[in-house]
Amino acid sequence: MEQNHLKDNVGVKEEDDHSKGLWDTALNPPSRNVLPTAASLAHSRSSIITELPRTGQGYNQAKHHLFNDIIPGLNDSAINANYYGFVTGGVTPAALLADNVVSTYDQNVCVHLVDHSVTTDVEYAALCLLKDLFGLKKEDWPHGTFTTGATGSNLVGLACGREYVLRKAVQKKGGNGSLKGLQVLSTLPHASVGKAAGILGIGRANVKSIATQTGGTDGQPLKFDFDVLEKELARADVATIVSISCGEVNTGRFATKGIDEFKRVRELCDKYNAWLHVDAAFGVFGRVLEDGPEFDMVKKGSEGIELADSITGDGHKLLNVPYDCGFLFSRHGDVAEEVFKNPNAAYLCSSAGNHIPTPLNIGVENSKRFRALPVYSTLIAYGKDGYRAMVERQIRLARLITAWLYDHPKYTVLGGAGSKEDLLATTYMIVLLRAKDEGLNLKLADAINATGKIFVSGTKWSGEAACRIAISNWKVQVERDFKLVKEVLDGVAQ
Incomplete structure (x- = not known):
């Protein structure tokens, strides 16, 4: 296409007040x-x-x-701290700056070529910085890749898991003809796990929740039934991937409550040659918290994930980088290459003798946006202390709201039980609630959102309508935002 076929080519180069205004917005x-x-x-x-x-x-x-x-x-989902729908992060200034660089230079991060660009070096460094953020030893996680989000990361993790467990079955039996299929065992798994299983041919129906309870009010609806877990793992006719929910989407609560419980799952997976995957889209950020009584229960929920075979994380949630961005870590680089390496494509060969892998051989995409740069930029700008402070603010706001709702005559807090103190100790950054008036409860999310002041997601809990407030924006200010949430919820309850 010739230049003169594009109108106003010169005008694009001129100073543009509208574009500058986007930064201010x-x-x-x-x-x-x-x-x-x-x-x-x-x-x-x-x-x-x-x-x-x-x-x-x-x-x-x-x-x-x-x-x-x-x-x-x-909508203002990224720029307004009071958008509490789904689990939607904002965009930090450092990430926004980097994303503008990404769009301007439009790099394709596909092949590692040392004389061509530093994009793959930056991606590798960004993955290393994330491992530092979450307290994961770099040498234990040779496989890392950026994806479109937790759905893409779960797809990569389960694909590696499928390869691994089938390989183990072949080694054990000299063939996999006796296998009837594969299964994924979890507790209240996120929908994206089922979606990934469907794409991979494992089958959505073969994603099974084996929680001690699938609902209820004892505060432990996510815990593994270990008797059922071992019984399923021991089956000779199926190969198994175990997926741990590190942050359930409705409550924010965790499937395990400390290193001992996680070790128990790990030991069973080792005994029966199962792959252990952790869906930690936002739960992995519990690992940035300091030791101490205030956040002890949250920190314990993400304790032990370093023992997994693969870990899913989301960037466009609590990391607060632009859509779309997820990441996946795995212990098994050889398995990832077996699954994703491009065959018979000589023009896609990378530079020899370098420790940085070619991205297209360890992930789904052969063409990939430079998603790593906003991650790299925001991490070097704010560091671990900056992210720790952000997560602490989010948790404290969630707990203020929870404490207030616990004593409210017109609302009920869901997803936990026991004393008020126990409820607060296990609250992460999501509040699940229901109006006590049945009529109001059926339209509660719509009524809240109609105010225009905050946005929440409607959901179902134990078969009944509920609302969830997911606090994930970096702009959160505890007292200011608590005051607004109280004002809105009191208003709709009148």
Whole structure:
């Protein structure tokens, strides 16, 4: 395509106040509702161009369309600390800066070529920094890769697990003809684990929750039934991957409560040649906390994951880097290469004699955005202490809300039991609640979100409607945000 076919090419180079304004918006967002108004959404939808024009409108008109038609229809999930839906992080200033570099230089992080670019060096370094953040020994985790998110990471982890357990079955029996299939054993697994199992041919129906309870009010709905676990692992007709939920999505609580319990799972996996995967999308950040009584129960929930075969983590949650970003660590680099290496592609060969692996041979994607740079930038900017302080603020806000709701005449806190003290000690950064009035409870999420002041996700718990407040933005301010949450919840309960 010739240059003169692109309108306003020179204008792109000129100073652009709109673009500079995006930076200001990200760091100092305007005072407005968390969600766009109905009128803004209607206008944005009606303005979307659905047929390709023969003659382009040009850069300036496209810019006008984006800023005046599309942006008003976007929500403030990343730039507003009071967006508590799903588990949605923001974007730190250092990560935002790096993401602009990523878009400007548009590197494809696929093959490690030492004379070509430092992108793979930065990716390798970013993965090492993450291991430092989470207290994982670098030498124990030779396989690391960036993905599109926890779903992609679970896909990679389970793919490696599938290869490993089938290989073990062949070694044991001289063939796998006696196997009827594979299974994934977990406790209240996230939907992405089932999705990954479906993609990999393991089968969604073969993802089984073997919790001591699948619900209830004893505060332990995530714990393994070890009798069932060993019985399933001992089956000769199936190969097994065990997936530990390190941070259940509705409650934020953990499937294990310390190193001894995790060791017990590890020992059973070793005994029966099972792969041990940890889905720690946001739970892995419990490992950045200091030792001490305030956060002891949260820290214990992520204790022991260093014993796993693979660990899933999310960057666009508590790390607060832009979408989309996940990461996966595995102990078994040879298994990863067996699964993902590109066959018969000489042009994809990497530089010889270097310790940095070629990304396309250890992960799903042959073409990959430079997701590592925002991770690298934010970690060197704020360090472990910066992330520790952020997670502490998130937990303290969640616990303030939990304590207030525990005594509230019109709300019930879910997902835990026992004393108020026990409930608070096990609260991470998610609050699960229900209105005591059945009519209000059925529309609670809609009523809260209609205020425009905060956003929460509706969900189901023990078969009934519930709401969850997931605190994951780096901008959280405990007292300010607690005051707003109280105001909104009191208002909708009137």
